[in-house]
Amino acid sequence: MKIYILPTEEKLRPEEQSWTYPKHSKKFGVEQDFLRFLQNNPVLLTEDPKAADWHYLGAYWTRWHVGHDFAKIGLEELQEAVNKVIIDDKKTFTICQYDDGPVVNIGNTVQFLASRKTATGFDIPLLCTPHRIPFFKPHKKYLASFVGYAKTHEIRKGMIHELKNRDDILIFDGNQGSRYFVKTTLQSYIALAPRGYGGSSFRFFEAMQMGIVPFLIGEPDTRPFKEYIPYDDFSLYTNDPEKITELLNSKTKDELIKMGKGARKMYKKQLAYQKWCPLVLKKLSTIK
Numbered sequence: 001m002k003i004y005i006l007p008t009e010e011k012l013r014p015e016e017q018s019w020t021y022p023k024h025s026k027k028f029g030v031e032q033d034f035l036r037f038l039q040n041n042p043v044l045l046t047e048d049p050k051a052a053d054w055h056y057l058g059a060y061w062t063r064w065h066v067g068h069d070f071a072k073i074g075l076e077e078l079q080e081a082v083n084k085v086i087i088d089d090k091k092t093f094t095i096c097q098y099d100d101g102p103v104v105n106i107g108n109t110v111q112f113l114a115s116r117k118t119a120t121g122f123d124i125p126l127l128c129t130p131h132r133i134p135f136f137k138p139h140k141k142y143l144a145s146f147v148g149y150a151k152t153h154e155i156r157k158g159m160i161h162e163l164k165n166r167d168d169i170l171i172f173d174g175n176q177g178s179r180y181f182v183k184t185t186l187q188s189y190i191a192l193a194p195r196g197y198g199g200s201s202f203r204f205f206e207a208m209q210m211g212i213v214p215f216l217i218g219e220p221d222t223r224p225f226k227e228y229i230p231y232d233d234f235s236l237y238t239n240d241p242e243k244i245t246e247l248l249n250s251k252t253k254d255e256l257i258k259m260g261k262g263a264r265k266m267y268k269k270q271l272a273y274q275k276w277c278p279l280v281l282k283k284l285s286t287i288k
Helices: 030-040 061-067 075-085 154-163 178-186 202-210 241-248 253-271 277-284
Strands: 003-005 054-057 092-096 110-113 142-148 169-173 188-194 213-217 236-238
Touching: 003 030, 030 061, 030 092, 030 277, 061 092, 092 277, 110 277, 142 154, 142 178, 154 169, 154 188, 154 241, 169 188, 178 188, 178 202, 188 202, 188 253, 202 213, 202 253, 213 241, 213 253, 236 241
Parallel strands: 003 054, 054 092, 092 110, 142 169, 142 188, 188 213, 213 236
Antiparallel strands: none
16 A cells, blocks of 8 residues: 655644643644654655555644634634645545544545544544553552543433442542542553543543553444454443443453453554554555
8 A cells, every 4th residue: 555645734734732631641642643653654655646545634633723722713724725735535534633523624535533423434542642650550449430520421421320329439520630540540440431522532542551441431432443453352332321330240350350451452552652553554445
């Protein structure tokens, strides 16, 4: 496969981002990561757009939208810039972390989305800067835990209601910083990762990084590259809060420990920064 990187105007690749989430994360996401992957693998590239199997639209969508009041201003300018770049939308693809997608019209361009909310598009991991994991890990205290805001999606409220009487589950509605999040997650067998405004959850992949079983709750099922990765071996999923309890009780603690180790192994092998990028190419090879 040969890829042509579309010459992209500087305005489509802002160097800075005034706001990041999670707060501990550096101003670097999957949009920058994939472009770096291509630049580090020049054998994949061609300078002839006609000889390319695919054209890559390497816009930094998230940085652009955050810098333009979350897509409230400048959309005409963005649309004009995109129109100038795309040569053939039927053989173009892009990587987007922003929850609402590119927002502007990009025609038939294939979209790989880190927090998909729509029926269309292909899922990729929603990554942030990896956490520091202490050498001596705390003892397990909870079957499952959630640290975050409940108000970002109704399914989070449904989750909290379903689990409100469980003494073996910790739910904290708020933000106590990265250290508290890491400690609480490591003290748990399962990390509850309900979707928020976007269809995915940073917590899902943060849990995998820490070797804890991630439990995605929401619709759609945004676990990336499901045709290549056996998620049932190391994760849990439901779109119905009323089924959370059944799934939490479906595994023994020994099974959950094993699943957590499998989650960390899979994260390091195929879902961490740079590791997920070849799966995009694998998916593109199946698209006609």
